[in-house]
Amino acid sequence: MINKMQILSLTALGNLDAYIRYANSWPMLSAEEEKLLAERLYYNGDLDAAKTLILSHLRFVIHISRNYSGYGLPQADLIQEGNIGLMKSIRRFNPEVGVRLVSFAVHWIKSEIHEYVLRNWRIVKVATTKSQRKLFFNLRKTKQRLGWFNENELRIVAQELGVCSEDVREMECRMSAQDISFNPFPDDESSDRKLTTVMTHLRDNTSDFANGVEEDNWEMHATNKLTNALRILDKRSRHIIRARWLNENNKITLQEIANGYGISAERVRQLEKNAMKKLRTAIEA
Known part of the structure; x- marks a missing residue:
């Protein structure tokens, strides 16, 4: 497959507007042209065909990435992750299935962008399971329409998304929370302010390290x-x-x-x- 950096460098170098103009300069393929190129890649491993398929579909990645601009992440990075999904889809595309490449690739493009958003939207992950990820993105779209949820809106959203109200409330709390540094004060030796950290004041009442060690030692002794x-x-x-x-x-x-x-x-x-x-x-x- 075509070297990833040949595509990714287009977003990493130069002006993003120049990259978008470059992507749009590639002509869209007809169904016959696309099928011919896909067959050359699928059956013969033709890398030139793969390159043409990728470059002719960059405009679709740009279009999809714009739907995720509300997360506060760089547009170039979103496009870059979408390009990775595009290349993965082209590597798996079977021209005999009878669908257009863009219909097949949209899942892979969105999947890579979703992973990037979840990794970088917050320092602490807000969604780890498959159901939480689905709820996270659906809830973002819904909140743009309803704003903050009251009890009635909460029930409506839960019904629309097919989950319980408690799951919606928990995800709403996660999304509205803010990351807090463990060391909010500047590490400046010249400052008169005494340095401290939030971690200094944390106490874990659920853990007793001494008892754990004692139990392990006793179990070893008994064995x-x-x-x-x-x-x-x-x-x-x-x-x-x-x-x-x-x-x-x-x-x-x-x-x-x-x-x-x-x-x-x-x-x-x-x-x-x-x-x-x-x-x-x-x-x-």
Whole structure:
């Protein structure tokens, strides 16, 4: 496939208006021309055909990227991400499906722009799951029409988007929140103001690191004692204890063990009882 930088450099270098004029200077392809080029790429790996398909569709990327200008992100970056989606779509386009390339590519173009917006709109991500991403972009469009939601508007939006009211309210709160620096004061040694950070005043009441370490140490200690205690048992008794108590995924019955050793289930129970007494004595010592 054509080198990405050959396309991306058009937005990274020079004037954006010059890039838009360049993109619009490429003629739009007829259905027959597009199919011929797509077949050359699909069947023969023709890179010149791929380049022509990309350049003739740059105008569509520009058009789609304008729909995302309200997020406060550079238009050139939005176009650049859309171009990546365009190239991905051309690499996957099958000319035998019977649809125009732009109809197929629009999903890939929007997908790359969506990912860019979610990565860069805020320092803290507002949407991580697929459903949250869909709600984020749909809610942006809806809020342009309704503004801030009251309870009635909240129910209407939730019904329109096919989600519950709580999800809409949570996403609205995320979108209206502002990022706050952990160090809002300038790091200037000449300043008389004493430096401090928000992190200095944070306390996590849900975590107790000391207790966690103590529990881990005790678990390791208990495991070591049990391992040493098992060594005093004979091979058969050790196997019975492991099969009956230490194998969580596949515990077996007394009868199954008895069948394996050719003895009665009652004899296995007696061996198990004696082995448990020896283990208890060894562990408590």
